Amino acid sequence: MTAVRIRGIYTTALTRLLRQDGLEVVQPSPPIRERFEDGLDTVPADVRIDTSRDRQGVSVSGDPDGVEAVAARLADAGIDAFRWDDPIPEGAVFDCEVLEAGGGGGATVDLGDGRRGYLPYDAVSGYVGDGDRYRVQVRESASPWGDDRARVEPGFSVGDGLCSLSRDRSGISAAVGGERGEELVGLTELLSIEVPEGWGLRWERAAADADLEAMGEAVADAGDRARELEATLADAPDEPGDPALLAEPEGTVWCWFGRESRFALDDSRCAVTATMAGHHRIKAGSSAASSAVDFAEAVCGGGGEFPFGAVAGQFGPEAGDRIALGHGKPDGRLITLGTGTVTDWSGDGSVSLEREMTAGGTYDALEVPIERGDVAVTKLREGRWWYPTTYRDSEGVAKGTYVNVCTPVELFPDCARYVDLYVDVIRRADGSVAVVDREELAEAVADGLVDEELAEKARNVASAVERALS
Template sequence: MPGYGVRVRGVYATALAVLFRERGFELADVSDVLKSRLGIEGSGRAPEVTVKSLDDSPDEVLVLGYPWEAGVEAERAILEAVGYASVVRGRLGLYTVVDAVSLGGCRLRLPGGVEGRLDARECPPEGVVVRGTVVREAVEPGGEVVVRGDVRLVGPHVVVSAPGRGVSFSEHLRREEERAPLLAAILGRVDVNEVHVHFRSAARLADPEAVAVEALELARRAVQLHREGPGGGEAIVTRGEYVSIIYLPRPAKEELDRLRASVSPTVEGHHSLKAGGREESMMVDVLEEALAGGACTPRAGRVLEASLARRLQGRRVMVDHRRPDRSVTRLGPFTVSRVEASGGRVEVVLERVFTAPGVLDGLGVEKKPGDRAVTRLSTDSWIVLHEYVSSDGRPLGFYANVNTPPEVSSRGFRYLDLYVDVVKRPGEPPRIVDAEELEEARSRGLITEGLYERALREAERAAGILEGLP
């Protein structure tokens, strides 16, 4: 495997740096904190891959790679290391130049059977072939691929667009002393009245002359591809950046805890707690200062988790029911009726009283106002058990949801749903349901093989548990 350069940022940076170094990648654009922790200087090269946690969804990491194979290899390294994870991949890649067929109304038929939208003031007639660049990938639930009608070519240090005009800089290139040499190097060599040059953050790591050579080469190619125009049908003209988003459930975070602990004091549950919110993150920092000074043990992280759960008792909370396709359903509100913690495990009982009539999903049983749901979850269990009871105390049925072990935060609980569930109506045997959705997630590459196999085992275990219930 080529020694691709990888830049890591965010909640998982230290653990990922250890992971990538163990797997033959070269760490690039290394932060001062990481240099100190790992005892390295890091490479001054531009990274081929960037891996960073998402600010608005810190349970996930974004993988961006150019060339394409670099992103594929980095993603594979993460998934192999953590074992249990879900992943949503871009179909075409950012800055991929495509020929696409108009479907009318600015809708496009793109290569590989993908549909997308042309971002343009005027829509071409149906059947016309257009050339453009992918500027947005469909990695959000219900998201769409968006194409703009220019040619944008990406390199390690610049993105060049044709037609275009002028220059722009990454927000990370703030200082004039960084910008001025780059601008001076391309003026007079690249016609910025014909193309637009955007300097990426990695440009600050490179010799301005080398950046200018890259910009000139990309400009010539971009102008050529734009003038050439589209071919006769859908095609990938040039491949851009690989993009994927990996969700890291509790077991994956625990593996990353182990990697981080090899180079820095780390409490148990570090990444789960850090991803839970600002308050939890600050408390973890305090505990790890104490750990470094010998004032506590790594087990203090589990104590913090139990404390967070106990603070929820009596409160109304929501449960984030996240699926591998990145869709999220917020279940609740529940009232936390009981919290018990021992041996590093937290067990919670949630209760909810229904206020509207309807039908209990999966069971096909009518629910009425005043009926109750009692939900039991444990931080070491892959099963969340819902018991439904009528207002007069009659059992209505059980629903066992198969998911990754729940995580605790000051706001409630979260887990990754694995689609397959087990239901039991009173007096009937349990039934495994929605197994086809799990199979589909596997066939689409949304979950790792390890997660697929574990879900099947847990469904069988849940059926055994429900077998002994009335």
């Protein structure tokens, strides 16, 4: 049975979902242990689930077969959930070459086959210059929709959540302080398992709740992983060579949750503990909102309707705010279509966004020039599967309207977020209406980027918008 460790804002909901599918959730945090009565042991984990930095989704890393089983379940969380395999998974070992050094806190490195990573300067001894080569391991992967690069560092380590082995350490230590940390170090002598030569052992914080049997299992598991990594790298040259992948002991998959998926996760969480409507939607939009959501649930319990007006009034967006159009693509990329000013706002979840356009080129599909003084007026509504943008010239005359069909819009404090579904509807200045980019949607389905259920929803939405505009 695959053992999964979960951390972040989706933990309770995902714990319930995965346990329903027969997966074992381990190393629970204190709140999770309180919410689930049994079956949550502090033992080594095969797979790790961590919430992304922007709280939009999660990473799933670990044993490749286990990762695939977990990611497949998460991708079924809702109609607007997406998953992507990471070409730079956690734990992978690369030979790399420095491409850009000199500024900031690290250098961009070439990992081979078009892959790029980020090497922190403080992880390397001595000066780092363009063209320098290193053998590195991926410490932290990066979401496909974000701007960060995977963080890589020299040296090798392996772990299972309870303990880690590292070639950069020696002896035995503990991340836990005080008497419990000293106890963990002392108990290690009672284990009848040897740490591989050249590797240092550190007990992680979760080990504070582990018994002696689990500790022994953790060291044995980490030792097996260390020996497997050494065997994989045995034939590699002593010095780093051309940028290339040398070892890939683990897999990493990224899952992004859309609005409907977040509300489905609310339902899963609600079966376990008091959960207000929009729990995950609110927490995904602002880290500052997490404590407010927890307080509201503690005082008022769960249920109700999603309080968009109250949430936007406290955290944004409101009239006068500037927000970006976060145009996600089904292949995982995030494209910002521009940033505009909220000119109109309604507590029911509707906003109008105004952007000044830069002259040059033409408006997609409308085939009219973008001229100086043009203004784009975008009307967004929380939860709607489409949104219109009307382009006007300097005199206020409409040059056409472009309706984007997408996953349900989420209006976060600094960004309107959705995933584009390719097919769109246009209304030209002469009043003619047309559905465009059907072929692109069909190609995305054929490529496995959009499943047929979601594609059919997009086609139906486009047809409904076309009828409304005709």
